[in-house]
Amino acid sequence: MITLNDKGCWLIANYSRNMVSTYRIQELVNNDITIEVKCKINWKKIIESKQDFSGIVCFNGAHFGILCKIYDGTPVISAEVWSKHNDEQICNDAFVEIDTDTNDEWRTITLEYKKNTKISISTTEGSVEKEIKGTTIDYSNSYLWVGCCDNHKNTPNEFRGNWYGQIKSLKITGVGKKFLDYDFKKKTRYKIYDKSGNGNHLISKYLNDKGHVIVY
Numbered sequence: 001m002i003t004l005n006d007k008g009c010w011l012i013a014n015y016s017r018n019m020v021s022t023y024r025i026q027e028l029v030n031n032d033i034t035i036e037v038k039c040k041i042n043w044k045k046i047i048e049s050k051q052d053f054s055g056i057v058c059f060n061g062a063h064f065g066i067l068c069k070i071y072d073g074t075p076v077i078s079a080e081v082w083s084k085h086n087d088e089q090i091c092n093d094a095f096v097e098i099d100t101d102t103n104d105e106w107r108t109i110t111l112e113y114k115k116n117t118k119i120s121i122s123t124t125e126g127s128v129e130k131e132i133k134g135t136t137i138d139y140s141n142s143y144l145w146v147g148c149c150d151n152h153k154n155t156p157n158e159f160r161g162n163w164y165g166q167i168k169s170l171k172i173t174g175v176g177k178k179f180l181d182y183d184f185k186k187k188t189r190y191k192i193y194d195k196s197g198n199g200n201h202l203i204s205k206y207l208n209d210k211g212h213v214i215v216y
Contacts, residue, residue, distance in 0.1 A: 026140040
């Protein structure tokens with residue numbers, strides 16, 4: 001299990017300096033994807049942070065993944081991906097409203113993405129599906145973040161989307177095989193072991209003065 005509290009996050013870069021990954025982000029994001037995460041959300045902290053959104057699992061850029069958001073004062077869990085339609089970028093988001101009385105409960109959240117077709121979210125309160133308009137934008141240069149939306153050094157604070165809560169397990173599946181599989185039992189302060197066998201070990205965000213990732 002890992003705890004996220006605005007003081008740290010985890011990531012997979014879109015390249016592997018030591019070539020340990022046998023299933024890269026560039027392959028994953030160009031096909032259908034399933035993300036399944038078991039987590040406990042600290043809505044109190046999220047609401048107190050006054051953020052419009054925070055990312056549980058997210059590809060950066062125009063956010064693609066599972067987010068916690070506040071819509072008109074109502075907490076929601078959202079699965080979203082951006083597309084281009086009639087020369088305009090559109091956020092395609094499927095979301096469910098959340099009863100914050102379940103704040104202390106573990107829940108499983110599942111995002112299902114069908115390329116250029118639909119995206120759906122499923123959790124304790126139910127399931128919602130949204131048709132994707134147009135063509136999904138290119139995410140092949142994105143990083144995958146756990147515990148935020150984007151924590152690159154040059155990302156403004158209001159767009160980082162730092163998340164509060166705990167995560168017990170995370171699985172991401174592409175077409176026909178797992179991309180990653182974490183139970184968070186085998187880890188160091190710098191890395192979390194990927195059980196899928198693809199070498200997609202999660203790394204802690206350690207950046208040098210130039211903003212480059214220094215742990216691989």
